[in-house]
Amino acid sequence: MPELPDVATFKRYIDATSLHQQISQVDVRSDKVLEGVSESDLKRAVIQLCFERTLRHGKNLFVEMEPGTWLRLHFGMTGFLQYFKRPEDEHQHSRLLFSFANGFHISYVCQRQIGRVSLIKSPDEYIERAGLGPDAVEVDLEGFKSIMAGTRGGIKSALMNQETIAGIGNIYADEILFQARINPAAGTGQLNDRLLEMLYTSVQEVLNTAIKANADPEKFPQNYIIPRREEGQECPQCGTKIQRKKINQRSAYFCPACQSRP
DNA sequence: AGTACCACCTGACGGC
DNA sequence: TGCCGTCAGGTGGTAC
Numbered sequence: 001m002p003e004l005p006d007v008a009t010f011k012r013y014i015d016a017t018s019l020h021q022q023i024s025q026v027d028v029r030s031d032k033v034l035e036g037v038s039e040s041d042l043k044r045a046v047i048q049l050c051f052e053r054t055l056r057h058g059k060n061l062f063v064e065m066e067p068g069t070w071l072r073l074h075f076g077m078t079g080f081l082q083y084f085k086r087p088e089d090e091h092q093h094s095r096l097l098f099s100f101a102n103g104f105h106i107s108y109v110c111q112r113q114i115g116r117v118s119l120i121k122s123p124d125e126y127i128e129r130a131g132l133g134p135d136a137v138e139v140d141l142e143g144f145k146s147i148m149a150g151t152r153g154g155i156k157s158a159l160m161n162q163e164t165i166a167g168i169g170n171i172y173a174d175e176i177l178f179q180a181r182i183n184p185a186a187g188t189g190q191l192n193d194r195l196l197e198m199l200y201t202s203v204q205e206v207l208n209t210a211i212k213a214n215a216d217p218e219k220f221p222q223n224y225i226i227p228r229r230e231e232g233q234e235c236p237q238c239g240t241k242i243q244r245k246k247i248n249q250r251s252a253y254f255c256p257a258c259q260s261r262p
Numbered sequence: 263a264g265t266a267c268c269a270c271c272t273g274a275c276g277g278c
Numbered sequence: 279t280g281c282c283g284t285c286a287g288g289t290g291g292t293a294c
Contacts (some may be wrong), residue, residue, distance in 0.1 A: 002288085032271085059288080077287030078272080093272090112271045114288065153264050162289085169288065249266070251286080 002075035002115075003059060004136055004167030005210035010073075010081050011056045014063065014106070017083040021100040030095045033108065035116040037096045045119055046068060046098075055123050057135050058166025062123040069119070072126055073108060076115030083108045136167035136209050144200045148188055155191065155199075157248045168203070170250050171226060172192050172210065176202045177252075178225040183259045184252040190262045220232070229253045 002010070023046055028039040037045075049065040056062070063071040073079075082091050082107045090097065096108040096117060120126045134143060147165060151158045151234060158164050159173045168176065177184050181203035182195065191199065206224075213219035216229045221235045231244045235255035245252050 074288085076271090076289080110271095111273080112287080114271060116289090150264085157265085160288090171287085 002012055002077070002079055003169035003172045003215075004056075004207055005172070005213075005215040006080075007056055007059050007061050007075065007167075010060055010075070011054050013081055014051060014054050014061070017104075017222055018098075018100070018106050019053065019054075020050050021102050021104070022050055022100050024101045025097075025099040027097040027099070028095075029097065029212065030113060032113045033095045033110055033115055033117050035118040037117075037119045038118050042119060046071070048084060057123060057127055058132055058162055059169070060123075060126070060132075060166075062120075062126070068121055070122060070126075072118045072120050072123075073118075074116045076110055076112060077251055078112045078252045079108065079110040079115035079142045082109055097219050100120065131163045132166045133162065133164045134166065136203055137211070139165060141197065143202050143214045144203070145193070145196050148191070148199075151188050153187060154184075154248060155182065155186045156250075156252060158188050159203075160250075162247075165203075167207070170252075171229065172206060174229065174253050175210075175224060175226050178254060180261075181258050182261050184247050184254050186262055192262070195262055225255070 026043045026046060028034065031039055034042065046065055052064045054061060054063050059074060061073040063073065065071065083104060084090065085104050090107055091109045093109050093111040094107040095110050095113065099105045133147065148158060151164055156177065157175050159168045159176060160170065167203055174184065180199045182199060209221065220226055225236060228234065228236060228242060231242060233242045235242055235258060235260050238255065240255050240257040242253055243256050
């Protein structure tokens with residue numbers, strides 16, 4: 001479930017393993033994950049270069065190879081990265097393999113092949129073209145409030161809409177609403193100023209807590225709903241049975257007792 | 263500007 | 279044993 005905290009973790013992973021090493025080879029195990037770039041174009045563009053630095057916006061990870069040449073990695077629902085040495089350790093669902101001159105490799109793994117990798121000129125140009133909203137952990141309170149004021153409909157779909165605010169998916173939207181004690185079926189128009197501010201606080205707390213925990217639910221605070229995101233489990237705050245409900249075609253898990261607002 | 267619905271893709275799981 | 283439907287997850291297209 002690569003949402004913002006997961007992608008932030010992948011960013012640190014690349015930064016810690018793969019920068020400034022010359023790429024000697026690229027193997028495309030599945031070209032389904034390539035978007036707008038052919039295997040030969042990708043190879044021509046990146047072989048001999050290095051991953052120089054990374055940036056993240058929402059769920060996108062950008063890797064600079066040289067000025068004007070960036071990779072964009074989106075992880076879909078099942079994507080992640082694997083850095084390793086022995087060829088036999090390459091993951092079963094490895095889709096792209098970058099091999100470095102030092103003998104190590106980094107693989108873009110994506111079981112369901114819904115993730116996408118593309119070659120772009122710059123992160124800003126991509127963000128603009130894709131119409132992404134501000135990154136969820138970069139936006140300030142005033143920005144958040146004015147963005148939300150411009151939306152109608154359900155609060156959960158507003159949080160998950162990448163053109164509104166970038167980085168929140170189904171799972172973290174549930175956690176944010178749980179921590180803010182807001183019902184996932186609420187409409188944005190029902191939220192007064194005070195509730196919007198509490199929602200903003202929850203966005204920041206939840207995402208930053210998850211980033212610090214390397215997006216590992218086992219390291220999340222005791223009062224988080226994500227590790228208990230299953231029908232019939234008990235609310236970590238009050239013990240009520242957690243409910244599942246389809247909201248915007250997606251499963252929302254919530255506590256009907258704690259999340260009665262607005 | 264919304265929402266609904268389908269498609270993409272793979273694999274786990276439950277029912278028969 | 280195996281076949282069927284359902285579900286999970288993010289996004290994009292299309293129709294209303």
